[in-house]
Amino acid sequence: MSKTLEIKDLSYRKNSKKILERVNLSLEAGQIVALLGANGAGKTSLMRVIAGVAKHYQGQVSVCRESDEDARKQYLAMTDNLAYFRDSVKIKDVAAFYQGVYPDFDQEQFEQILEFMNLNQDEKLGALSKGMKEKLIIALTFARRAKLYLLDEPFSGIDLMSRKKIVKSLLLWKPEDATLVISDHVLGEVATIIDEVVLVKNHSVLEQRSADEIREQNESLEEWYEGFYEGEE
Numbered sequence: 174m175s176k177t178l179e180i181k182d183l184s185y186r187k188n189s190k191k192i193l194e195r196v197n198l199s200l201e202a203g204q205i206v207a208l209l210g211a212n213g214a215g216k217t218s219l220m221r222v223i224a225g226v227a228k229h230y231q232g233q234v235s236v237c238r239e240s241d242e243d244a245r246k247q248y249l250a251m252t253d254n255l256a257y258f259r260d261s262v263k264i265k266d267v268a269a270f271y272q273g274v275y276p277d278f279d280q281e282q283f284e285q286i287l288e289f290m291n292l293n294q295d296e297k298l299g300a301l302s303k304g305m306k307e308k309l310i311i312a313l314t315f316a317r318r319a320k321l322y323l324l325d326e327p328f329s330g331i332d333l334m335s336r337k338k339i340v341k342s343l344l345l346w347k348p349e350d351a352t353l354v355i356s357d358h359v360l361g362e363v364a365t366i367i368d369e370v371v372l373v374k375n376h377s378v379l380e381q382r383s384a385d386e387i388r389e390q391n392e393s394l395e396e397w398y399e400g401f402y403e404g405e406e
């Protein structure tokens with residue numbers, strides 16, 4: 174199996190504050206991975222470093238064997254918070270922007286996912302609820318044909334029934350050999366589709382385990398995960 178992501182001895186500080194320390198992580202092509210950890214553990218920072226958005230780190234990060242920050246961006250799609258678009262911008266304008274920036278953006282796939290999400294291209298961003306905006310962000314991310322998808326807490330505002338439907342569909346939207354990393358502080362519905370769990374704690378990757386192995390040795394993935402926080406406030 175080829176490696177999609179390889180991280181060796183990654184340390185990252187921001188404003189002289191320790192954010193990530195000696196992180197080692199290796200993910201194979203095609204895997205679906207839950208990146209779990211409490212608030213402030215470093216999940217977003219880790220994704221931002223992988224995506225080449227957060228710079229000036231120490232250690233090695235490579236995506237599809239490419240370690241250059243700009244070069245590895247061509248292989249990955251990360252959820253975007255759309256913060257730099259005004260409320261008056263329509264969904265179709267955001268899609269046009271994506272098409273201009275990302276050569277792998279597939280308009281047909283985007284429209285299909287948008288329809289699945291019950292979203293209309295003529296809707297303005299300012300008229301979308303939190304959950305609707307998250308649905309749009311997922312559609313924009315999976316409209317790209319990437320090797321590595323990074324979804325940073327993608328479902329926090331999405332209602333339970335939609336979440337279940339979306340989680341099942343992620344398997345259809347991602348190319349078979351693409352690796353998918355989903356961060357969250359809870360396991361939730363993704364527990365049904367993940368191959369691997371990566372636990373971030375104390376600024377580093379504390380555990381990387383196969384989901385099947387955890388299921389065999391514990392009552393459930395949830396019980397295993399909660400065990401890491403027992404006795405803590």
Ligand SMILES: Nc1ncnc2c1ncn2[C@@H]1O[C@H](COP(=O)(O)OP(=O)(O)OP(=O)(O)O)[C@@H](O)[C@H]1O
Nearest residue numbers: 187188190192211212213214215216217218219358
């Ligand atoms: N720009 C910054 N300057 C200083 N510290 C920062 C900055 N961005 C993040 N941090 C700190 O880095 C740590 C990790 O934050 P990060 O957002 O990566 O955590 P997270 O695991 O994604 O949390 P959450 O689940 O709450 O989203 C936190 O202690 C946070 O305060």
